[in-house]
Amino acid sequence: MTVLALVALFASFADAKWIGEDLPAGIKAVAEKNCPVMRRTFVAAKPVRSARLTVTGLGFFEVEINGRKIGDQVLTPAACDFAHRCYYYEWDATSAVREGTNEVRITLAPGYSDDFFQYGWRRVAEYPKRAKLSLSLTHADGTEDDVNTDGSWEYSAKSPISSASIYGGERYDAGFDGWRWQPVKVLDDFDRQEIVNRVPDLWREPKGPPELRRYDGAPVRAYDFRRPKGVTKLRDGVFVVDAGINRAGALRIRAKGRRGDVIALFYAEDRDPKSGDIDQRTNRTKEPIRDVFTLAGTGEWESYAPRFTYHGFRFVRVEGYPGELTTDDVESFAIGADVATTGAFECSDPFLNQFHAAAVTSMRSNFMSYPTDCPMRDERTPCQLDSQVYEETAMMNFDMNAFYRKWLDDIDLGGIGGKMCADWMGDGIVLPWRHYFFYADKAVLEKNYPFAKAKMERLLALYPSGVITDGFGDWCVPNDGAKGYLSAFGFVEEVNTALFAYAAECLAKSAAELGKTDDAARWREAFGRIRDAYNAKFFADGAYEGGRQTPTALAFAFGLVRPENRASAYRAMVGRIRGADRGKFTVGIWGLRTLGETLADGGDGELMLSMMKGPEYPSFGYMFDNFDATSLWEQWHPYGEMNTHNHAMMAGGEHWLYTRILGIRLLAPGGRKVEVRPVAPASIAWARGHVTVPAGRISVDWRRENGRLVVNATAADGIELEVVK
Numbered sequence: 001m002t003v004l005a006l007v008a009l010f011a012s013f014a015d016a017k018w019i020g021e022d023l024p025a026g027i028k029a030v031a032e033k034n035c036p037v038m039r040r041t042f043v044a045a046k047p048v049r050s051a052r053l054t055v056t057g058l059g060f061f062e063v064e065i066n067g068r069k070i071g072d073q074v075l076t077p078a079a080c081d082f083a084h085r086c087y088y089y090e091w092d093a094t095s096a097v098r099e100g101t102n103e104v105r106i107t108l109a110p111g112y113s114d115d116f117f118q119y120g121w122r123r124v125a126e127y128p129k130r131a132k133l134s135l136s137l138t139h140a141d142g143t144e145d146d147v148n149t150d151g152s153w154e155y156s157a158k159s160p161i162s163s164a165s166i167y168g169g170e171r172y173d174a175g176f177d178g179w180r181w182q183p184v185k186v187l188d189d190f191d192r193q194e195i196v197n198r199v200p201d202l203w204r205e206p207k208g209p210p211e212l213r214r215y216d217g218a219p220v221r222a223y224d225f226r227r228p229k230g231v232t233k234l235r236d237g238v239f240v241v242d243a244g245i246n247r248a249g250a251l252r253i254r255a256k257g258r259r260g261d262v263i264a265l266f267y268a269e270d271r272d273p274k275s276g277d278i279d280q281r282t283n284r285t286k287e288p289i290r291d292v293f294t295l296a297g298t299g300e301w302e303s304y305a306p307r308f309t310y311h312g313f314r315f316v317r318v319e320g321y322p323g324e325l326t327t328d329d330v331e332s333f334a335i336g337a338d339v340a341t342t343g344a345f346e347c348s349d350p351f352l353n354q355f356h357a358a359a360v361t362s363m364r365s366n367f368m369s370y371p372t373d374c375p376m377r378d379e380r381t382p383c384q385l386d387s388q389v390y391e392e393t394a395m396m397n398f399d400m401n402a403f404y405r406k407w408l409d410d411i412d413l414g415g416i417g418g419k420m421c422a423d424w425m426g427d428g429i430v431l432p433w434r435h436y437f438f439y440a441d442k443a444v445l446e447k448n449y450p451f452a453k454a455k456m457e458r459l460l461a462l463y464p465s466g467v468i469t470d471g472f473g474d475w476c477v478p479n480d481g482a483k484g485y486l487s488a489f490g491f492v493e494e495v496n497t498a499l500f501a502y503a504a505e506c507l508a509k510s511a512a513e514l515g516k517t518d519d520a521a522r523w524r525e526a527f528g529r530i531r532d533a534y535n536a537k538f539f540a541d542g543a544y545e546g547g548r549q550t551p552t553a554l555a556f557a558f559g560l561v562r563p564e565n566r567a568s569a570y571r572a573m574v575g576r577i578r579g580a581d582r583g584k585f586t587v588g589i590w591g592l593r594t595l596g597e598t599l600a601d602g603g604d605g606e607l608m609l610s611m612m613k614g615p616e617y618p619s620f621g622y623m624f625d626n627f628d629a630t631s632l633w634e635q636w637h638p639y640g641e642m643n644t645h646n647h648a649m650m651a652g653g654e655h656w657l658y659t660r661i662l663g664i665r666l667l668a669p670g671g672r673k674v675e676v677r678p679v680a681p682a683s684i685a686w687a688r689g690h691v692t693v694p695a696g697r698i699s700v701d702w703r704r705e706n707g708r709l710v711v712n713a714t715a716a717d718g719i720e721l722e723v724v725k
């Protein structure tokens, strides 16, 4: 596209009007769960060479031309702080447009609306659902034409989708015939903001209407369609589908029946082992989560999958199915940021392969247009704490470049509220460095440095002693849930102080890389001070809190241990694990993240592996063997009020599989310098895998021969590789 054409395209999008619902005054727009449709026809008088669609909307929108959906993304627009920003999309629509009469339709849905949890970004409550679209046609003879949203469009408040909700599901009637077309309402420009749940002092007050920005985050798609593992009949018309995998997504179903037959799909992570019916407790919603499909009764197969919601599930109870449901009639699919898989891990131990697969599933299930805490519960909110624990692991497994760039833009607006401490808020300090270290994009580091610095200043002012006394800490330590969410806190000061030191170190490295030497010295000094505070508070008699797992692992992983204390601190921890801890985990998400590497470095990877395997509680073996888990849980314990079976936080515990079992250690930004040094548990006979950095792949393949590791490692050109045996 020439520059001139680009300018013209943008001009037409700027000219397009916001159009949408005409709601009576006083009605709260977000409370309306209907999915209106707006349409217009247009005539392409000459053959069309290309058609380019530029579009945005709020809540969700989808565009069809002549009945064909344009673009391959779902749940658009991407979520963000809507007071500041609204993402638009550019899609090629050439194959859908024909010479002659065409119809373009926009379906709107509530999206992130009033029923979305308080810690998420909700669209503005008073704002009607709306869209703004420009279709730019280039004819075969080079002439151009635009079709823009304006007052000539028609609008119907009712459509085949009678309601949609992010949590509650969708209701769809294939035989819908209740269109009531009327002129569309041309809306004011998008000029007001709703302000909820912002970071005190750090939230940036929007200066005007939200910015319209082209979405360049990871595309959110429906992908990986799979036949289910099985279908069981509960009674006539009622079946339970076992998708075989617990993940974020939905079910597509087909049926042949009569007009008005209603099929309801109830989604759940679990199944009651006694009755075989689904168990929806982890959804934690008042109303059971379900999609409802009413048949048109065409006499042919009719199929349905929801478009404006998603679920975290493995099992689906299908009610009202006409006939016998079989595995041929259903497919499950994933919904989320469709990031490319760029890493691989495999070894001789099937348990670790199973753990790797579950970690991958849980991470993918929580990549929407932002990292969520979980996909099934009445939350699904942007979560810095959860993300911070497993970002490095995610980058080993997937191409997270665009995803985290967009997430940093979200964080930078200060629009994710919560506690002012290192675990809950520190992601804005550490992720710019992590992103740079993996993808070597200095512009991203530069852009995010000021906000990272502001956060650090704030933490230093709040906690001059260096010890942070607030936060979630080693969230989800083993607990029986008796005290509800309060049971899940652990080692609050230890985790937050260690992460504070780590954040100072990340910031020092960021500043140095950006040539800000004074800043770098300041943050290095802060690191030293916080490290000393950690040791003064938590180290005594040669051990961190008597050798407890979390405080010791944190100290080793974040470089807080004084050289002269290393041996005793390590010995105390291993002694305690084998003694008082009876070979079991006492860790939550941060202890788990840091323990694997710490034990492997000390030559005790086998001990880590045996704690992971269990099979008693708390362990992953416990989840896999007793509950057939295919994803990682929120807590070690299956039951309670905050016990989902698909949080991504524990995926942080996968990092050592890459860095220690495969032994891939990145030593310089962009992975330009890499050391391969496996330190693997003795029971593992072989391992192979790879990670991908901007210059290309680093692959490792080793096996044990006569007790020694024979390591074969390769790296793409431009990567300096050293293999240490």
Ligand code: BGC
Residues within 6 Å of the ligand: 373, 374, 379, 383, 385, 386, 472, 475, 647
């Ligand atoms: C949410 C969890 C989340 C945790 C830590 C809680 O408020 O309910 O889903 O994992 O915060 O971020």
